[in-house]
Amino acid sequence: MGGNENTNMEPVVPNNDILKPEVVPVLISEPVVEEGIIKEIASDKQPLVVSEPDKPEKELGLDDFDIPELSLENGTVFEKSTGTVENSYQGALQFGIIGLGQCGSRIAASFEKLGYKKSLAINTARQDLHALKFPEGQKLLLDIGMDGAGKDMLKGAEAAKAYKLEIMNLIENTFGENIDKIIISFGIGGGTGSGAYAVVKEYVKEYFRNVLGREDADKCVCTIVAYPSKEDLHDKATRDNVVTIMEQLKTDNSYPLLIVDNDKIKHCAKGLTVSEFWPFVNNQIAGLFHRFNLISSLPSQYESFDTRDYLNVLNAGAVTIMGVLKADNSDDLSLALKNNLYNTLLSTNVEFSSIKVLGCIIVGGKNMFATEGGLADKINKAFGTISTITKCDMIHNGIYEDSRECIRVYTIASGLQLK
Ligand SMILES: Nc1nc2c(ncn2[C@@H]2O[C@H](COP(=O)(O)OP(=O)(O)OP(=O)(O)O)[C@@H](O)[C@H]2O)c(=O)[nH]1
Numbered sequence: 001m002g003g004n005e006n007t008n009m010e011p012v013v014p015n016n017d018i019l020k021p022e023v024v025p026v027l028i029s030e031p032v033v034e035e036g037i038i039k040e041i042a043s044d045k046q047p048l049v050v051s052e053p054d055k056p057e058k059e060l061g062l063d064d065f066d067i068p069e070l071s072l073e074n075g076t077v078f079e080k081s082t083g084t085v086e087n088s089y090q091g092a093l094q095f096g097i098i099g100l101g102q103c104g105s106r107i108a109a110s111f112e113k114l115g116y117k118k119s120l121a122i123n124t125a126r127q128d129l130h131a132l133k134f135p136e137g138q139k140l141l142l143d144i145g146m147d148g149a150g151k152d153m154l155k156g157a158e159a160a161k162a163y164k165l166e167i168m169n170l171i172e173n174t175f176g177e178n179i180d181k182i183i184i185s186f187g188i189g190g191g192t193g194s195g196a197y198a199v200v201k202e203y204v205k206e207y208f209r210n211v212l213g214r215e216d217a218d219k220c221v222c223t224i225v226a227y228p229s230k231e232d233l234h235d236k237a238t239r240d241n242v243v244t245i246m247e248q249l250k251t252d253n254s255y256p257l258l259i260v261d262n263d264k265i266k267h268c269a270k271g272l273t274v275s276e277f278w279p280f281v282n283n284q285i286a287g288l289f290h291r292f293n294l295i296s297s298l299p300s301q302y303e304s305f306d307t308r309d310y311l312n313v314l315n316a317g318a319v320t321i322m323g324v325l326k327a328d329n330s331d332d333l334s335l336a337l338k339n340n341l342y343n344t345l346l347s348t349n350v351e352f353s354s355i356k357v358l359g360c361i362i363v364g365g366k367n368m369f370a371t372e373g374g375l376a377d378k379i380n381k382a383f384g385t386i387s388t389i390t391k392c393d394m395i396h397n398g399i400y401e402d403s404r405e406c407i408r409v410y411t412i413a414s415g416l417q418l419k
Pocket residue numbers: 100101102103104106107124125148149150151152186187188189190191192193194226227228229232238262278279281282
């Protein structure tokens with residue numbers, strides 16, 4: 001767990017402090033669901049997951065390159081990170097994030113905005129990195145003499161190999177010792193992220209194993225990938241890379257592995273401007289992921305989905321799915337839980353029958369919980385139904401209240417096999 005000293009290479013013992021979170025006000029924002037898919041809307045209670053679009057990116061001119069030019073000449077890191085960065089979010093686990101390629105970097109930027117300050121953006125495209133709103137010292141250009149890998153995965157892999165020293169240094173300088181897991185994010189189909197992924201994943205394991213002395217190093221890597229939309233799949237190079245990566249992911253051991261279906265999220269992004277689009281999509285991904293980390297750090301007077309429950313789900317291996325849904329009324333809670341499970345943001349090519357560990361969390365309004373007769377029965381029945389449907393080995397439930405007078409259900413499930 002975060003903050004453990006481990007100078008004599010002993011196995012890291014969990015820090016019990018995070019298992020006994022301080023009492024903090026529950027501030028869970030209201031998600032809005034369209035056709036079973038989550039959509040975050042802005043509200044004054046929304047902490048940091050608002051799908052606030054970045055301001056339109058200014059067209060780059062030569063002048064824009066004046067500042068980074070100096071540090072680029074000195075060895076590719078835009079401006080070297082000087083020390084360990086600390087996260088600023090409330091959550092059960094300390095995550096770091098490494099975004100690879102353009103998609104991965106932008107997902108990392110969405111996490112960074114949520115307070116996941118231990119984050120890195122790595123790309124072969126100087127221009128993409130330059131345009132990214134992200135701490136300069138946490139950007140790394142893999143300079144291969146061209147702007148991007150042009151969907152050539154070999155180029156992405158070679159670039160990551162050539163820059164091993166720089167990547168390892170940046171990992172050490174940014175993540176430090178107070179880190180539980182590192183997420184690697186990328187978009188399937190490009191050359192940089194897809195090609196560099198397997199190489200960088202080994203660096204991350206090496207960091208946990210050799211630098212931090214973690215015996216569970218293999219379980220410290222999480223992977224978040226974006227599965228291209230149908231339009232992107234018209235391109236043959238993209239399709240070929242998708243086949244390669246999906247085959248690789250079948251035997252990939254990440255804890256967890258999330259496959260985000262861009263087509264599914266796009267359903268919620270109708271009517272957005274071009275500049276709003278990707279920030280919106282990426283904020284959904286980061287916001288949903290963060291929600292579980294946040295909830296599992298909070299106490300509940302009813303039933304807690306605590307850090308151990310959260311870790312059990314994350315560490316079940318194979319594919320993890322996550323979803324959130326607002327139930328129209330408390331009568332259809334069982335249905336809401338079921339729909340939420342099958343209509344997640346995740347790729348459709350997973351076997352739902354292979355769920356190993358499931359987390360179900362119900363968040364309801366304080367007044368509803370205090371006044372609505374029969375609600376406890378409905379909640380128990382809903383948990384019972386989902387347990388019967390999934391037939392999984394282990395289920396962790398949680399019941400929380402907040403000031404919103406509606407019911408939201410959150411599901412997270414792991415151990416799913418790819419078809
Ligand atoms: N969710 C999400 N998906 C994205 C985003 N940007 C691109 N994608 C998807 O990711 C796939 C890979 O694109 P890139 O990330 O640009 O590829 P890259 O890793 O930079 O590789 P090269 O451009 O070939 O160097 C695309 O086919 C898109 O489907 C993003 O910001 N968010």
